[in-house]
Amino acid sequence: MSPETDPALLEELEVDLFVEVLHRRYGYDFRDYGRASLTRRIRNLVSQQGEQSIADLAARVLHQPERIGDVIAGLSVPVSEFFRDPSVFLALREVVLPALSTYSQITIWQAGCARGEEVYSLAILLTEAGLYDRTHIFATDISDAALASAKEGIYPSEDLRDAARRYLAGGGTHTLSDYYHARYDRAKMDQRLISRVTFANHNLVTDEVFCEAHLILCRNVLIYFTDVLQDRVLGKFATSLVRGGFLCVGTRENLQFSPAAQKFHAIDIKAQLYRLQGKR
């Protein structure tokens, strides 16, 4: 069927157009994002912005640079949780932190930190292991809006109440409420938890590796990428990590189509915890 008769093909064309605008006009490269999810985000953006079609939105964004912030915020999915998958935090606590404790300075890169829930979770882990003071965490994301809320560290109190159980299941040794101040329905995280965190805008697709990391935590970000892009980013992670460095991805991620994944070996498949092997 030709595009004129098949609405699905027409829409594909519009998505191409939109993606091309973001790339050529603004340098944001979404060309290798999985199409199904990306199309869904773009459809949502069209209705949020009150446009008639994806093509209309593309035209609007092309001519109105002031809109690009909202568009990136809308395409990014800053959905996270404190201590999501407690068993992963337990594995980090029991397997990774003891290994990291042998370094005098520890560098952790958290890629795709969203609104920061995972950064605070990680900082709590490091604090309780007595390692926080010699750790530096780079927390990066493509969404400035998400980074700003991560820095602010204010969350619905309900989120933290829900997380208390996960914190304990993840091996927490205090109570989660030691780490925040709740006021009415908002909770502000203890700012000491980010005293050793650098928040930075970094695009995994287009930006270069910038640190030598002992641990890279990148959960539920690569799920949005095609095989080719997933592979490219895993290659970047291999470049960034020290020999024997750790990589943790989301519990449902599948690395089997990435040649670069062979540079890693699994040390805990359930927690999706890997280690860079051999020399670089």
Place this chain on the structure above:
Amino acid sequence: MTAVVIGASAGGPSALQHLLSHLDASFRGPVVVVNHLGPDGPDFLADMLAKTSRLPVETARERIVAQPGVVYVAPSGYHLLLEKGGRFALSMDEKVAFSRPSIDVLFASAATAYGANLAGVVLTGANADGAEGLHLIRRAGGLAFVQDPDEAAIRTMPTAALARAGADYCGSLAHIADRINRLPR
């Protein structure tokens, strides 16, 4: 080859068990299931359904191509989408109407990926998930089957689907299974 997507919520596991047990072992389409309120264990529902289904049942994995004659269940905590060519994708996007996985998200992506070579099925449930997705499936030329609300453990979801999308067939689980068995191969 026609793919089948199925959405269920409250009362879903036993309805799914019933429906799947009536599918022919020779059915060749991929069957993809979203069920809300899945018990916590990661592969619990798939294991439970595998016990009575004549077709093999697995939890869907990202990047895998949905195989003919296999039933896939969405993992809890993620939205499940189908890419063109029948590959699975997972997303962590916001919950939709309090649900992740969302039936609408699966159905909408399947309608885009499979067009007319698709049948959507809405079963028992206490919310309106699946109604919009079923509408999109029909609009793309696919078929819509809805469990008879009078027969459903909870009638809300099938009723909402009928109101929004209508149906090509509305009836008992056994009769829906029969329609599925007769889909073009």
